[in-house]
Amino acid sequence: MIYQMKVGLKGMSPPVWRRFQLDGNMTFVDFHHVLQVAFDWEDSHLHSFMMLRSGGEKTKVEIGPVEDRENMVFPFFSFHDFYEEQEERICDWFMAEKDRAIYTYDFGADWEHEIVLEKILKPELDVHYPYCLKAMKLAPEEDSWAMDASIREKDWRELTEEINLKLKTLEIGLLDSANPDDEFDWLELLEEAKSFNKLKPWELLEDDQLFIVADWESRQFLYCSVLGAGGEEYGLAVYVGNTGLQALKSTLSGDSTRDIFLKQRSLLLSFVDRDELDAADYDLLKQHGMSFRGRKQWVQMRSLVPGYYPWHVDEDEGRMLLVAIEQAKEMLKEVERGLTIPSYSGGNTFFGRMMQETEEGYEWQSVHIQLKEEKLKQDDKPSLHISELDMKRLEKMQVLHTSIIFDFVMIDKPIQDSPFERPYFPTLIVALDVEHGLVLYQEVLKSLNVKEEIQKAFLKLTEQLGGIPKAMTGKKDTAISLAPVTDQLPITINTVEKIHAIDELRDAMSRMPW
Missing domain, CATH: 3.10.290.30 (MM3350-like)
Incomplete structure (x- = not known):
């Protein structure tokens, strides 16, 4: 390591x-x-x-x-x-x-x-x-x-x-970074991916025919979608856990691709052209003796994590992707035998693969899976992230006769602190005066712990204003994150789907050189 x-x-x-x-x-x-x-x-x-x-x-x-x-x-x-x-x-x-x-x-x-x-x-x-x-x-x-x-x-x-x-001139025992010492068999994953491509699964399934794989080790559901029926992108999309499913539902409900991209938790196996590979993609294939010919044949794997730029999969993600591919191949056999997987429209019932106990031990079986609604909640109720002393100070502040817009967005321009760290999307927290549209407060953060930082930013805003605004407008996520603070204050909270002024500010910052 x-x-x-x-x-x-x-x-x-x-x-x-x-x-x-x-x-x-x-x-x-x-x-x-x-x-x-x-x-x-x-x-x-x-x-x-x-x-x-x-x-x-x-x-x-x-x-x-x-x-x-x-x-x-x-x-x-x-x-x-x-x-x-x-x-x-x-x-x-x-x-x-x-x-x-x-x-x-x-x-x-x-x-x-x-x-x-x-x-x-x-x-x-x-x-x-x-x-x-x-x-x-x-x-x-x-x-x-x-x-x-x-x-x-x-x-x-x-x-x-x-x-x-x-x-570079030191004569010491250096780690061979091209052959990291790990227990995961990358060759097995690459071979399974190649085998999956040969099956041409997109000829059997549309990308909205979602099936589920219960990952035994991570204790998460993997929501799988075969890509390629549209004739453009080929591969397998694996939405990981509740966060991945919520992003998938947002896609189906018509949310902007831009916002979903920033919140996505998924693993993506793609079959691409040679010129679409980056150096690390090609080195991984070369290291394991893998080579391909023709268009849309080369294996590429990506990890999507909320707040971060798409990156190469790590060992644990590679293991999950391997499980998903293996069980996807089993699902294809079921489809060839006559199984119909319905198009997914946002419900909680799936057909998929799960380890089941038998007389001979545990083995993979095809089953119907009904997810309980309480299991699908994306986030637990947020807790208070400012001190009790700060909370008491807020409660004693005067109420100002002003209304504000207060929200956060991710700026879709990745920042990489070092050549070896995964690039991240910075978070912009901003407060605007409703009447005049003036910027009252703004802060750009690396932290992805938005629930904590949004509460701290609200505290800074009230200190800057010298009081609590009588009304605040923000998106649902912001209102939920602030609830432990605002529920104890005489402030009216209004939630909206979109805030154009903040989106315009984000667009302007995205065009700036960083």
Whole structure:
């Protein structure tokens, strides 16, 4: 796995720091070499690591070179355990987000680097690890002291590029990103996809003839639609869970394709032309010896997650897609034997595949599935996300004789913070004065926790206005998210299907360079 670390040089103002992604199997001695390169040290002094938090628990363990301790002029005894850096791996000690260590270089100057594990990720194709995502400010010069050190400026993009060029020269055990070490059999998925294509399922089913697959492992229903009867897009669309079904229902009810695209939760298997593949698509096929000829034959797989740009499927999504394809092939056999799958019009009754207990154990069977209405609720009742103290302050505020429009939308222009992170669609929260149409408040957020952020934004708005508006208009989702706050206030809530002024503002922001 890939470990994303932020490493900051303590005691420096403005901050001097680096953000890395590196192989968790890397030893601490290799990590030492990475840090030497990243901070432009010369490796001419002693060093050590001190683990302060491991696996979410406080600890105090030193990891370093045995020869450094043996060669000290004044040896010392420590009251904590010591481990050899050549033997210990990053993943042995950094096991949970926010695990923390201090790397000390030059025991005379005591340059301390705080290391924090930010996240653990799956490896990406065509990435040379270790990789520096961002580097801010040059480190002090070798053999300088903190009291004399001055911060040296350099454009962060140029600095980051220089560090990555140096990292590529390190002779350490690098993860082969083209062959990530995982348990999922991608070749089996690709072969099943190829087999599914040969069946030409679109000659048997229309895209509105929906069937269901009960995924045993994720405990979710997969709502499957064969694509291709229209002669344009060929493949299998798999809507995942209640979120996917709600998006499908929105499509059928005539909601705009733009909004549905931003809220979709699905997996998409497509058969496309060669020029429609990107580099990662092609590398996956090439890595597993898969090649195709002709139009609409090449396998492409995409994951759609609300708030994010369509991306390559991960292992768990690949497993779900494999289950869906295997059971879709079984459904096709049923159709060939005379089964009629009705066109879906929004009801809760489906025909599909589910694991059933038999005398010989569990096995897949074709069954009718009636979903209970209470199981189809997309969201639980939202909770209060501002403090009780803030809520009491709101209750004491005066009611203003003003009406506002208050809502949020996703801006359909993806932002990618780093080359290896999935691009996301930022959320725009905005408040408008109903009478004059003036913008009273706006905020653009990366956070996808809209229920929490919309409540915080409403609190900021009231503080800015100096009171509570007497009436507020917004879409249903916004009203639901705000209900724990507004239900306790003397404010009239009006819900509408569409707010043209906010859509126009979103269109304007979508055209802006980011």
